[in-house]
Amino acid sequence: MKFSLFLLSAGLCSAFSLTAAPDPYIGYLYPAGGRQGEKIRVLIGGQNLSVLTGGIVSGSGVTIEKLQVVKFFPAPAGNQRRYLVQRLIAVEDGKKPPAVPEDTDGWREHPWWDRIESLPQLERTLIARDLCVPKNALQASPSIRQMAIAEIAIAPDALPGRRELRLIRSGRGNQAVTLPLPFFVDTAPQVKEAPYTMPRRPLPPPNRLEQIPATFNGQIMPGETDTVEIPLRQNQDYTFILTGRALRPFLGDAVPGHFQPILRLLTPEGEEAAFADDYLVHPDPVMFFRAPADGLYRMEIRDNLYRGREDFVYRLQVLPGTVPPERGLPAQTLLPETEASSPAAAGLLPFPGMIRGVLTRPGETATFRFSGHKGEKVVLEVQARRFGSPLDSRLTLIAPDGRTVAENDDVQEPLLVDEYTQHLDSGITCELPQTGEYRILLTDTEGRGGKDYFYRLRIDRPRPDFQVYLVGSGLNLTRNTPRKVRFLIVRREGFSGPIRLIIPERFLKISGTPVIPADCKEWSAEILPGTAASNTPRAVELFAEGEIAGKTVRHSVIPADEFIQAFAHTHLLTAGNLFTAVRNSSKKKK
Numbered sequence: 001m002k003f004s005l006f007l008l009s010a011g012l013c014s015a016f017s018l019t020a021a022p023d024p025y026i027g028y029l030y031p032a033g034g035r036q037g038e039k040i041r042v043l044i045g046g047q048n049l050s051v052l053t054g055g056i057v058s059g060s061g062v063t064i065e066k067l068q069v070v071k072f073f074p075a076p077a078g079n080q081r082r083y084l085v086q087r088l089i090a091v092e093d094g095k096k097p098p099a100v101p102e103d104t105d106g107w108r109e110h111p112w113w114d115r116i117e118s119l120p121q122l123e124r125t126l127i128a129r130d131l132c133v134p135k136n137a138l139q140a141s142p143s144i145r146q147m148a149i150a151e152i153a154i155a156p157d158a159l160p161g162r163r164e165l166r167l168i169r170s171g172r173g174n175q176a177v178t179l180p181l182p183f184f185v186d187t188a189p190q191v192k193e194a195p196y197t198m199p200r201r202p203l204p205p206p207n208r209l210e211q212i213p214a215t216f217n218g219q220i221m222p223g224e225t226d227t228v229e230i231p232l233r234q235n236q237d238y239t240f241i242l243t244g245r246a247l248r249p250f251l252g253d254a255v256p257g258h259f260q261p262i263l264r265l266l267t268p269e270g271e272e273a274a275f276a277d278d279y280l281v282h283p284d285p286v287m288f289f290r291a292p293a294d295g296l297y298r299m300e301i302r303d304n305l306y307r308g309r310e311d312f313v314y315r316l317q318v319l320p321g322t323v324p325p326e327r328g329l330p331a332q333t334l335l336p337e338t339e340a341s342s343p344a345a346a347g348l349l350p351f352p353g354m355i356r357g358v359l360t361r362p363g364e365t366a367t368f369r370f371s372g373h374k375g376e377k378v379v380l381e382v383q384a385r386r387f388g389s390p391l392d393s394r395l396t397l398i399a400p401d402g403r404t405v406a407e408n409d410d411v412q413e414p415l416l417v418d419e420y421t422q423h424l425d426s427g428i429t430c431e432l433p434q435t436g437e438y439r440i441l442l443t444d445t446e447g448r449g450g451k452d453y454f455y456r457l458r459i460d461r462p463r464p465d466f467q468v469y470l471v472g473s474g475l476n477l478t479r480n481t482p483r484k485v486r487f488l489i490v491r492r493e494g495f496s497g498p499i500r501l502i503i504p505e506r507f508l509k510i511s512g513t514p515v516i517p518a519d520c521k522e523w524s525a526e527i528l529p530g531t532a533a534s535n536t537p538r539a540v541e542l543f544a545e546g547e548i549a550g551k552t553v554r555h556s557v558i559p560a561d562e563f564i565q566a567f568a569h570t571h572l573l574t575a576g577n578l579f580t581a582v583r584n585s586s587k588k589k590k
Contacts, residue, residue, distance in 0.1 A: 022047075022048045023048060023176050023178075023474075023476050024046060024047070024048045024049050024052065024167060024169050024176055024178050025046045025047040025048060025143060025178060025179070026044055026045070026046035026049075026166075026167055026178045026179070026181055027045050027046050027047070027141075027143050027144035027181075027248070027310075027311050028044070028045045028046075028144060028181070028247070028248060028310060028311035028313050029042050029043075029044055029165060029181050029182075029183060029247075029313065030042065030043045030044075030045075030217070030219050030310075030313045031190065031192060031217035031313070031315070032181070032182060032183060032184060032217070032243075032247050032313055032315055033183055033184030033185065033186055033190070033215070033217070033315060034152060034154050034184075034185065034186065034190055035154065035185075035186050035187065035188065035189060035190045035215075036154055036155070036156050036157070036158050036160065036185060036186070036187055037154065037155070037156035038154055038190070039065070039151060039152065039153045039154070040151075040152050040154070040190070041120070041122055041149055041150070041151055041152075042149070042150045042151075042152055043122065043126075043147060043148075043149060044147065044148045044149070044150055044167070045144035045145075045146070045147055045310050045311060046143070046144060046146055046147075046148070046167075046178070047142065047143050047144070047145065047146055048146070049069050049146045049147070049148050049167070049169075050069060050146075051069075051169050051170075051174060052067050052069055052148055052167055052168065052169050053067070053168050053169060053170045054067055054167070054168045055067065055150060055165060055166060055167045055168055056165070056166045056168065056177070056537065056579070057152070057163050057164070057165050057166075057183060058163045058164040058165075058180075058576055058577065059158070059159060059163050060155075060158070060159075061154065061155035061157060061158025061159065061185070062152065062153070062154050062155070062158055062163060062183070062185060063152070063153045063155075064150050064151070064152055064165075065151050065152065065153050066150070066151040067148060067149070067150050067151070067167070068148065068149050069146070069147075069148045070126065070146070070147035070148060070149060071110060071111060071112075072146075073110055073127070073130040074108035074109070074110060075108070076107065076108050076131070077106045077107060077108070079101055079103065080104070080106075080107045080108065081131055083098065083100070083101060084113060084116070084127070084131055085128075085131055085132065085198065086098045087116045087117070088116060088124060088127065088128055088131075088198065089198070089201070091116060091117055091124065092201070097116070097117060112127060113127070121195055122149060122195075123149075124195075125195040125196050126147070128196055128198050129196050131198075132196075132198050132199055133196075136222075139222055139309060141253055141254075141309060141310075141311070143252075143253070144309075144310050144311050148167070150167075154185055158185050159185065160184075160185045160186055160187050161184070161185060162182055162183075162184055163182070163183045163184065163185060164180035164181070164182065164183070164575065164576050164577075165180060165181055165182075165183040166178045166179070166180050166181075166474065166537075166579065168537055168581070170535060170536075170581075174583055175476070175535045175536075175537075175581045175582060175583040176474075176476040176581050176583070177474040177476065177537040177579045177580075177581045178474055179473055179474050179561045179575070180473065180474075180561075180575050180576070181247070181248070182246070182247055184243075184315065186215050186317075188213040188214050188215050188317070189210075189211065189213075189214045189215070190214070190215050190217060191207065191208075191209055191214055191215070191216050191217065191228075192216075192217045192218070193207050193216070193217065193218040193219070193226055193228070194206075194207055206227065206228075206229050207226070207227060207228040207229065208228065208229040208230075208296075209228060209229070209230050209231070209318060210231075212230070212231075212238070212318050212319070212320055213317070213318060213319045213320060214317075214318050215315055215316065215317050215318070216228050216299075216315075216316040216318065217313075217314070217315055217316075218301060218313075218314055218316070219310060219312060219313050219314075220259070220261070220301070220302060220303050220307075220308040220309075220312035220314065221308045221309065221310070221312075222307065222308040222309060223306050223307075223308060224302065224308050225300050225301070225302040226300070226301045226302065227298055227299065227300050227301075228298070228299050228301075228316070229296050229297070229298050229299075230296070230297050230298070230299055230318060231295075231296055231297075232289075232291035232294070232295065232296075232297050233291060233294050234291055234292065234293050234294045235290065235291065235292075236290070236291055236320065237288070237289070237290050237320070237321050237322045238288075238289050238290075238291065238318065238319065238320060238321070239286070239287070239288055239289075239317075239318075239319040239320075239321065239322055239323040239324075240263055240265070240276070240285075240286065240287040240289070240299065240316060240317070240318055240319075241284075241286050241316070241317040241319070241323075241325055242261050242263055242284050242285050242286070242301065242314055242315070242316050242317075243284055243314060243315045243316075243317075244259045244261040244284055244312070244313070244314035244315075245258045245259050245260065245261065245282075245283045245284050246282075246284055246419065247259075247313055247314070247315075248311055248313070249418075249419045249563070249571070249573065250563040250564065250565040250571050250573070251311070251565070251566070252563065252564035252565065252566070252567060253567070254307070254309075254566065255566045255567070256305075256566055257564075257565030257566030257567075257568075257569070258283065258565070259303060259307075259311075259312045259314075260277075260283055260303055260304040260305060260307075261277075261283075261284060261285060261301060261302070261303060261304070261312075261314055262275070262276065262277040262285060262301070262302060262303070262304050263275070263276045263277075263285045263287050263299060263300070263301060263316075264299070264300040265287065265289060265297055265298070265299050265300075266297060266298045266299075266300065267292075267293075267295065267297060268293075268295035268296055268297060270298075273289065273292075273297065274287050274289045275287075277304060279325065280327065280388055280389070280390045280452055281385065281388060281389075281390050281422065282388065282419075286324070286325055288322055288324075299316070301314060301316060327387070327388040327389075327452075328387065328388070328454060329356065329383065329387050329454060329455075329456050330387065332354070332456075334354070334458075334463075335352050335353055335354045335458065335460060336350060336353055336354065337353075337354040337355070337356050337456075338350070338353060338354065338355050338356070339355075339356055339357065340355050340356060340357025340358070340366060340368075341357060345357075345368065347369070348369050348370055348371055348437070349368055349369060349370045349459060350370075351370040351371065351372060351378075351459055351460075352458075352459060352460040352461055353370075353459050353460075354456060354457065354458055354459070355368055355456070355457045355459065356454075356455075356456050356457075357454070357455060357457075358451060358452075358453055358454045358455070359391060359442075359443070359444055359448075359449040359450075359453040359455070360449055360450065360451060360453070361449045361450075362447055362448055362449045362450070363443075363447045363449065364443065364444075364449045365441055365442065365443040366441070366442040366443070367439060367440070367441055367442075368439070368440045368442070368457070368459070369437055369438065369439055369440070370437075370438055370440070370459055371436070371437055371438070372432045372435070372436070372438050373432065373435045374432055374433065374434050374435045375431060375432065376431070376432045376461070377429070377430070377431050377432075377461060377462050378397075378428075378429070378430060378431075378432055378459070378460070378461065379427070379428070379429050379458065379459075379460045379461065379462050379463070379493060380395055380397065380427060380428040380429075380440060380457065380458065380459060380460075381411075381425070381427045381457070381458040381460070382395060382425045382426045382427060382442065382455055382456070382457055382458075383425060383455065383456040383457075383458070384424075384425055384453075384454065384455040384456070385420075385422055385423075385424040385425050386420050386425055387454075389452065389453060389454045389455060390448070390450075390452055390453060391424075391444055391448075391453045391454070391455050392409075392424045392444055392445045392446060392448075393409075393424070393425060393426045393442060393443070393444065393445070393455060394407065394408070394409050394426055394441075394442070394443050394444070394445045395407060395408050395426040395427065395428050395440065395441070395442055396440070396441040397428055397430070397438060397439075397440055398438065398439040398440075398441065399432075399433055399434060399436070399438060400434055400435075400436030400437050400438065401434065401436075405430060405432070405433060405438075406428045406430045407428070408426045408427055408428050409424075409426055409445055410423055410424050410425070410426060411423065411425060411426060411427040414490050414491075414521065415469070415488060415490060415572060416569065416570065416571045416572065417469075417560070417571070417572045417574065418571075418572070418573060418574055419573075421565075421569075421571070429462065429493070440457070440459070442455070442457060462493040462494050463492075463493055464492065464493050464494045464495035464548050464549070465492045465493065465495055465548070465553070466489060466490065466491050466492065466495050466499060466544070466546055466553075466555070467489070467490045467492075467555060467558065468487055468488070468489050468490075468499060468501075468516070468544040468555065468557045468558070469487065469488040469489075469490075469557070469558050469559075469560045469572060469574075470485065470486075470487055470542065470557050470558070470559050470560065470578060471485065471486040471487070471488060471560060471561075471562050471572070472485060472486075472559065472560075472561065472562075473559035473560060473561050473574075473575035473577070473578055473579065474537075474561075474578075474579050474580075474581070475527070475578070475579070475580045475581070476580075476581050476583065477527070477528065477529045477533070477580060477581065477582050477583070478582070478583050478584070479528075479529055479582060479583070479584055480528070481528075482511055482526035482527065482528055483526065483527055483528075484524055484525070484526050485524065485525060485526075485527055486522065486523070486524050487501075487516060487522070487523045487524070487525070487557070488521070488522055488572070489516060489520060489521050489522065489523065490521075491519075491521065495546065495548060496518055496519050497518050497546050497547055497548070498515050498516060498517055498518045498546070499515070499516040499544050499545065499546045500514060500515050500516075500544070500545045500546070501514040501515070501516065501542060501543070501544055501557070502514075502542065502543035502544070502545060502554070503527075503542055504530070504540060504541070504542075505530050506530045506531060506532035506533075507529070507530045507532055507533050507538060507540050507580065508527055508528070508529065508530050508533070508540060508542075508580065509527065509528045509529070509530050510525050510526070510527050510528075511525065511526040511527070511528070512525070512526075516544075529580070529582045533580065533582045534582065535581070535582055535583065535584075536581075537579045537580065537581045538579065538580055538581075539577040539578065539579055540578050540579070540580050541556060541557075541577075541578065542556070542557035542578065543555065543556055543557060544556075544557050557578075558574050559574070559575045559577065559578035560572035560573060560574045560575065561573050561575060
């Protein structure tokens with residue numbers, strides 16, 4: 001884990017008291033990734049970003065070297081606005097700045113306005129947008145109104161893939177750490193969309209990728225359609241993978257509650273060649289395309305409803321060949337696994353056991369047999385949609401005498417965790433009514449099928465278990481002042497016992513006995529910093545223990561942040577680590 005801490009400024013405190021500032025929040029990163037061996041500048045939108053000192057990026061090889069908060073722009077007077085626009089135009093055209101008007105009464109001040117000519121492109125773009133884009137209070141989101149700019153160094157040997165980025169605030173008792181956002185390390189070249197163009201100015205050259213593979217980074221603003229030109233070769237296969245909704249899966253103040261990106265590929269002649277608005281059950285689109293001829297094709301990227309705002313950030317990966325995104329069933333060691341297409345699956349399956357297969361044809365019904373005894377409890381569980389399969393399964397259990405014992409379409413999960421919002425996996429838990437050979441029928445509720453309709457079917461006895469989630473992956477604590485936190489408990493297949501929390505008391509202390517009562521599914525507790533807790537954010541791991549069948553079972557407590565989707569549904573997004581930051585308690589000055 002790397003820490004990058006840089007002091008920017010100290011917040012001014014009241015002459016009479018020291019009060020902790022509200023916790024900072026980050027809502028987007030643009031771009032949301034970079035290439036190995038490069039230094040990039042990332043625009044960050046959020047709230048309560050007034051005093052930031054650095055950041056944390058999970059893994060090694062990615063370091064936040066510098067961080068600056070963007071000061072709010074005041075509203076300039078009419079003649080001052082015109083003068084600032086003229087200075088921006090002069091910079092673009094390589095000309096001398098215009099003379100300052102004689103009448104400057106009422107002119108406002110901003111630290112960037114005095115040095116427009118020496119500012120980097122990003123800062124000038126932010127000034128131009130503020131001066132030229134009309135403000136729309138209905139479209140504005142307070143949660144991303146503030147901005148900061150991070151300079152991030154990515155080592156040449158940094159492992160590619162998804163990371164988590166958090167920002168840190170410290171100074172004068174206001175230590176805090178934000179929730180995480182995804183940040184990606186790539187091996188391919190990175191291209192950003194052209195910066196904002198002021199009205200009545202010549203448009204910049206079109207966005208273009210000079211080589212493949214490459215990643216194109218963009219932001220969809222209100223009503224905007226981004227385009228990028230891509231050179232393709234005849235009879236070559238290409239894959240276009242857009243990551244947009246996955247960067248910020250749930251928006252509490254938008255309907256629908258997430259970015260809905262689409263891809264539309266046009267031929268060199270301007271005809272539509274391909275279209276994609278999703279991939280299987282995932283809202284982010286993936287497009288597979290074989291070019292019919294050499295040429296410069298044009299990809300359009302927009303929101304399906306023509307919405308847009310600063311946190312509609314996306315990454316478009318352009319890859320040679322057919323490269324499906326990594327989807328499918330993760331490895332498991334719970335039970336021995338049998339392939340549905342193997343000869344062994346045609347006979348009696350082991351009980352307990354796992355069957356793994358694909359409903360390859362529309363209307364197909366997979367049939368499996370196992371032997372059971374009267375009074376035995378059996379658990380049948382389909383694992384498909386939760387791992388990205390489009391299968392909407394239905395299970396039916398048939399007794400030896402041909403009667404239907406039970407059937408099920410969907411099992412409602414107790415919590416909405418991560419991006420899995422459709423509880424369409426089926427399951428049956430029941431007591432077998434007689435001894436003999438039972439049949440299991442597995443099909444898709446809509447009669448669909450295909451190579452992507454993969455599944456895993458568990459045939460088992462009940463396995464009582466539990467999982468504990470801590471709501472909040474960044475706990476900002478105050479010395480000597482308890483903070484109330486919530487734990488959410490998922491109990492499975494009959495487990496109802498108490499759960500003991502194992503907390504590293506050097507870093508965290510909990511008021512009272514750290515035991516979640518039996519049958520409890522939501523539990524609150526007050527916590528305090530431990531004696532070894534420091535102001536520097538620290539990763540802390542908690543565990544939960546329960547007694548199951550006379551044995552102690554221990555699981556890690558999973559930190560998760562709570563999000564609202566479209567003003568209504570609450571979801572948990574799990575994080576890789578739990579971070580704590582400790583600030584000094586408020587004190588009255590004498």
